[in-house]
Amino acid sequence: MRKSRIGAVTMLLVLIAGVLVVGGDASPTIVVLTVLATLLASEFDRSAYRLALVVLRIGACLLPHERRSDELHEWMDHARAAGDHGLSPLLVALSIVIRAAPPISLGVWTRHVLDRRLATRTWGALFGSAWNKHIAIYGRRRVGFRWIERSYVLSISLRGDLSLKTEAQFDAGSRHRRIADWVGWGFLDTSLEEELSRAVEGNLRGFAVKTEELAGLLQNARGGTADDETARPS
Amino acid sequence: VSHHTKLLLSVLLDAPGEESYGFELSQASGLPSGTIYPILRRLEDRGLLTSRWELLEESKEGRRRRRYYRLTGEGDRVARTTIAAQAPALRLLVPGWAS
Numbered sequence: 001m002r003k004s005r006i007g008a009v010t011m012l013l014v015l016i017a018g019v020l021v022v023g024g025d026a027s028p029t030i031v032v033l034t035v036l037a038t039l040l041a042s043e044f045d046r047s048a049y050r051l052a053l054v055v056l057r058i059g060a061c062l063l064p065h066e067r068r069s070d071e072l073h074e075w076m077d078h079a080r081a082a083g084d085h086g087l088s089p090l091l092v093a094l095s096i097v098i099r100a101a102p103p104i105s106l107g108v109w110t111r112h113v114l115d116r117r118l119a120t121r122t123w124g125a126l127f128g129s130a131w132n133k134h135i136a137i138y139g140r141r142r143v144g145f146r147w148i149e150r151s152y153v154l155s156i157s158l159r160g161d162l163s164l165k166t167e168a169q170f171d172a173g174s175r176h177r178r179i180a181d182w183v184g185w186g187f188l189d190t191s192l193e194e195e196l197s198r199a200v201e202g203n204l205r206g207f208a209v210k211t212e213e214l215a216g217l218l219q220n221a222r223g224g225t226a227d228d229e230t231a232r233p234s
Numbered sequence: 235v236s237h238h239t240k241l242l243l244s245v246l247l248d249a250p251g252e253e254s255y256g257f258e259l260s261q262a263s264g265l266p267s268g269t270i271y272p273i274l275r276r277l278e279d280r281g282l283l284t285s286r287w288e289l290l291e292e293s294k295e296g297r298r299r300r301r302y303y304r305l306t307g308e309g310d311r312v313a314r315t316t317i318a319a320q321a322p323a324l325r326l327l328v329p330g331w332a333s
Contacts, residue, residue: 071271074301077257078267092267099268104275
């Protein structure tokens, strides 16, 4: 969809008309400046598409490295469709860079930060739960890490609600459950256990839920509690 | 859901199950180039859209690869629910929008 070089031709006509109108009264400086301006405009007109690509590349720098190439590839379609000459491709490029790049970039970075926060909470919860188990087994007073456990449970819920949509993520959910078993969710009090159940249900949402698996998990959680009661020092 | 998002959803609903690429969607919805991609990313992140890159040898075909978008089942349901209430206004705003 290439446009004709009507921009440059128009400018040339305007220049000729200007010279004719001004006639003999035009000073040499004005004439030279006008010619230079026209040449510049013509050059700009000729390389508008390339300039647009430069603008898009600069805009893509706002995005994380792994997203840059894909986004740029899509944006180029628009610049190309706007034509090779004139202001159109440049305006399209500016529109994309100003209006699309910042929100996309912000979204990606926000998710990145949230993921990191989630990871921190997850590892904190694992450490806290393991420490709790250690304390209980060796007969010392149980140190309360319930807020960490709670945040872990909530993080599982969050993942279940927001992103556990695919088979792979379902596997990730299973991994969470295995980790939860390993660190001894049996120490959770009743309300947290219920919370965990809800979280697991959240993780399974969107799939053909294997009810026996869920029942087994809940059974394990209840069995773990009973075992821990016996293991807990009197 | 913003007005622009509704416009885009209505265009995607026009051809349920079919794939469209970004520029095509921009043209069909009348949304500016800069507006459409953040919306597409948001919808994709929410699981309402899926996308895939076209398998194509660019040099052979003489054009760039395209990224095709399609509504997911959930996206289709959400779009229909969202659009239903907006039908009269969208009919005026989107050229050729009839359903």
